Amino acid sequence: MIWPIPGTRAAHAYLLQQPDGLVAIDAGYVGSDGAILRFMRSRGFRPEDLKWVVVTHHHVDHAGSAARLCAQTGAQLAIHTADAPYLASGRPKELMNLWGAIERLPARLARFLLTVGGPIGRRLEDGDTLHGLRVIHTPGHTPGSICLYSEAESAVFVGDVLNNERGLRRPPWNVNHNHRKAQLAARHLLGLSYERAFFGHGPPIERDASRAITRFVGELA
Numbered sequence: 635m636i637w638p639i640p641g642t643r644a645a646h647a648y649l650l651q652q653p654d655g656l657v658a659i660d661a662g663y664v665g666s667d668g669a670i671l672r673f674m675r676s677r678g679f680r681p682e683d684l685k686w687v688v689v690t691h692h693h694v695d696h697a698g699s700a701a702r703l704c705a706q707t708g709a710q711l712a713i714h715t716a717d718a719p720y721l722a723s724g725r726p727k728e729l730m731n732l733w734g735a736i737e738r739l740p741a742r743l744a745r746f747l748l749t750v751g752g753p754i755g756r757r758l759e760d761g762d763t764l765h766g767l768r769v770i771h772t773p774g775h776t777p778g779s780i781c782l783y784s785e786a787e788s789a790v791f792v793g794d795v796l797n798n799e800r801g802l803r804r805p806p807w808n809v810n811h812n813h814r815k816a817q818l819a820a821r822h823l824l825g826l827s828y829e830r831a832f833f834g835h836g837p838p839i840e841r842d843a844s845r846a847i848t849r850f851v852g853e854l855a
């Protein structure tokens with residue numbers, strides 16, 4: 635069972651119910667943890683039912699509430715190895731894109747714009763499986779951007795590799811760590827078959843999603 639979580643800030647977050655507990659995919663911008671906990675309660679879950687918070691990448695609109703949500707529930711945080719350093723002190727310096735500009739702000743302001751770190755329970759690699767979700771490393775938007783594929787749910791969570799705000803699109807150059815790689819990242823999804831696709835930004839595709847995404851990626855070639 636997959637639910638989009640209502641009321642998270644900036645980017646969408648999702649809850650996946652598995653036999654052995656709940657997984658949150660992304661956690662929204664800073665201050666979204668309350669909305670996630672409220673939604674869990676409304677479905678009859680307790681905070682401790684949440685086992686993992688998996689973030690598709692380190693950006694604050696996806697991971698901003700992740701550490702706090704883990705602290706409040708006992709869930710563990712999972713992130714790709716290449717994005718993990720961004721959640722630690724002495725984080726890598728960003729390039730001169732929008733994120734790079736943010737790093738030049740005073741720390742007091744930057745904490746609303748950069749993800750606050752926390753203990754990392756698992757560093758993910760391409761091909762890993764976590765609670766039925768297969769990790770697909772799709773670098774470019776960030777070094778450790780991932781998509782998550784559930785064969786059982788016939789669904790893929792694409793993070794910011796693609797958005798669906800005005801039809802399928804790739805993220806613009808000024809938010810990408812490596813624009814050339816980001817342009818090609820969705821190719822890593824080719825060959826997978828799934829009915830539904832869930833985006834960080836924009837509504838889900840509920841039917842025949844792999845065909846829509848394969849067609850989109852093909853048109854870019």
Ligand SMILES: [Zn+2]
Binds near residue numbers: 691693794
């Ligand atoms: Zn992003």
